[in-house]
Amino acid sequence: MSTIDVKKLLSELTLEEKAGLCSGADFWHTKAVERLGIPQVMVSDGPHGLRKQDIKEDHLGLGGSVKAVCFPAASALACSFDRDLLYQLGTALGDECQAEEVSTILGPAVNMKRSPLCGRNFEYFSEDPYLAGELAAGYVNGVQSKNIGTSVKHFAANNQETRRLSISAEVDERTLREIYLAAFETIVKKAQPWTMMCSYNLINGTYSCENDWLLTKVLREEWGFDGLVVTDWGAMNDRVKALQSGLDLEMPSSHGVTDKEIAAAVLDGRLSMEALDKAVARILELVKKSVEGKRYGASYDKEEHHALARRMAEEGAVLLKNESILPLKEDSKVAFIGEFASAPRYQGGGSSHINSFKVTSALDASKGLHITYAKGYDTLKDELDEDRLEEAISHAKEAEAAVVFAGLPDAYESEGYDRTHLNLPACQNTLIEEILKVQPNTVVVLYNGSPVLMPWADKVKGILEVYLGGQAVGEATVHLLYGKANPSGKLAETFPLRLQDNPSYYNFPGTSRTVSYMEGIFIGYRYYDAKEMEVLYPFGYGLSYTTFTYRNLKMQVLKAEAGGENIRAEGEHTSGTNLVHMTDADQLQVTVMVKNTGSCFGKEIVQLYVQDKEASVIRPLKELKGFEKVALEPGEEKEVTFTLDSRSFAFYSTERSDWYAESGEYQILIGKSSRNIVLSGTVHMEYTKPEPFHFDDRTTLGDVLPLMKDPSVLFDRIKGALGAAATEESDTAEAKMMAEMVKTMPLHSLRSFSPTPVSAEDLENLKQLILSQLK
Secondary structure, rough: OOOOOOHHHHHHHHHHHHHHHHHHOOOOOOOEEEEHOOOOOEEEEOOOOOEEOOOOOOOOOOOOOOOOOOOOHHHHHHHHHOOOHOOOOOOHHHHHHHHOOOOOEEOOOOOOOOOOOOOHHHHHOOOOHHHHHHHHHHHHHHHOOOOEEEEEEEEEEOOOOOOOEEEEEEEEEHHHHHOOOOHHHHHHHOOOOOOEOOOOOOOOOEEHOOOHHHHHHHHHOOOOOOEEEEOOOOOOOOOOHHHHHHEEEEOOOOHHHHHHHHHHHOOOOOHHHHHHHHHHHHHHHHHHHHHHHHOOOOOOOOOOHHHHHHHHHHOOEEEEOOOOOOOOOOOOOOOEEOOOHHOOOOOOOOOOOOOEEOOOOHHHOOOOOOOOEEEOOOOOOOOOOOOHHHHHHHHHHOOOEEEEEEEEOOOHHHHEOOOOOOOOHHHHHHHHHHHHHHHOEEEEEEEOOOOOOOOOOOOEEEEEEEEOOOOOHHHHHHHHHOOOOOOOOOOOOOOOHHHHOOOHHHOOOOOOOHHHEEOOOOOHHHHHOEEEEEEOOOOOOOOOOEEEEEEEEEEEEEEEEEOOOOOOOOOOEEEOOOOEEEEEEEEEEEEEEEEEEEOOOOEEEEEEEEEEEEOOOOOOOEEEEEEEEEEEOOOOOEEEEEEEEEHOOOOOOOOOOOOEOOOOOEEEEEEEOOOOOEEEEEEEEOOOOOOOOOOOOOOOOHHHHHHHHHHHHHHHOOOOOOOOOHHHOOOHHHHHHHHHHHOEEHHHHHHHOOOOOOHHHHHHHHHHHHHHEEE
């Protein structure tokens, strides 16, 4: 059918047909209603490739799927800090979905990396919600530009695999808003995904699929999401309650069981037809978009997408260490050591596992170079093989340099279970140590989905973190090692020195029923930087084969005209000069000059952090609020521009139930990583919205005094209750003590300290006096 009239179909569908549309026909398809010409549409796993299953259906990557292109995993892509690159990935996946007649790809996955132990971290972007949200919005916009839907997952607080189907994440609202919901919010507001996938877990005791606050109040009413909410596969608990809470589509098929529950609930009055119609309308809208956006006869070039996968792997790779050894010379004799050189680990396990149409190893890509190869270890077992070890040592000794390909085998990290440590296989660490004894010019290439410990880091001359780089990872690695590509990635997560240093260490993965997010907003670099804790490699860190300098930080305030257009404020402020003043209604434009001072082409990721200097609540030392990737030829200099709004300075205030950029001074920090700040400027923010004031039995005199027009009025009133010494100005220790006690005293405490009786009426009169004096 060419068009779908949703309103007309709602009037024609029977109750049973409406209920039936609310669950899948099978594992991957929605239901059709043939008598009304409503077709079924197909969804398929992603997110870094298309996992379309034709015959045997499952959601764990166990069954076969069509040949496709495996792009780098999110852990690698995030290190590119490149919105445009994620958009290109999205368009490529959109083309593949069109060719395979898939209406919606299940991705991206944007859960936060609360702990480096999470088995699915390879599929997630970052420990930082701003970075994750910005990159994922690019992905979604790219896919949907091809008239293919996305399903952003897993909404929300799905940050571990252990008991993920039944665990309750206990998280306070501020932490949820600032860390675990923020990336989803960015995606909704910047990309409006067709669907959102709810997570398996409970949040504060309520299943995500039944969480009205999450799915309706926050997602739809606050953020303006207008798409469909689907369960993760099997994430349904109470079908009627879920539908009432905003969960539209249950996947996979319930074999008609929950369809009958929905129909019965409507008939007996437990569920309104209005609520059912809302869900059905959203499902029909998805079908409508899919049918009307379908490109018949679509195809795509697998080799072209393979080349794109290679370029993406190059852009995301992070050069962690380089003591004048990289790039290697093409005419030098180099030993490639390690099984991953010939059989790379390039993707993770589980529902994202792609049936790659081809895979190129580093050994494949090094033909024509002076390479020797030794297997060194077996990825299937962590055992030291003396014969393999001796062979590897022999190759290393005879070469001018050795490149050891190390990383995590498939069994070490996957969907379905969490890691228990951060170690590489012991046989790999031993191999590296033994190679170093005979070959000082040793480089380690890492293929892994999440951070690992590196006991040999201070001994090797080079470390290249490639993560899980997709099916073209071998070509990308060789290009990077030999300088055909210049590493430009920076870490999207912190590499700790020890697992015990991680802020979630004592509360991961929790008990059999709950996991407490007691570290609150302090995950990743927010914690390590606040603690000034030594780490192996910090967030945002990465080296290049060239060098860059930053200069001339400028800040200008953009004020909004009545018509809504921005105009540039008069005057320009450079780093170290006059304070910039702005209000929460303004925007701040920040510019910095970046120059390539080296001898080869390169790309630099410029990072902008905001620091609240006068926070009234506990806040991180700094938070990422801007990033740009700039390409520069040798000697070239470009201006990099950032635009910040009040949200860039705000924390979530549970008292206001809103984001709050409170008045005070903020630092604008320009850095090469979270630990390497090279330029800074100061901004004074003026919060102009009315300040809500909540007066209760815990409100202290110190809370109200700064808000009063004339504090002396209050002092005059309480002198009788506390005595003149409590309110007089004096430098004596007694006066200071009394003044501080008064500030921390709630009104009801006056009863205890007054020499005369203080009635409830007296307290109420005092309260009214305070309220009448508020500014």
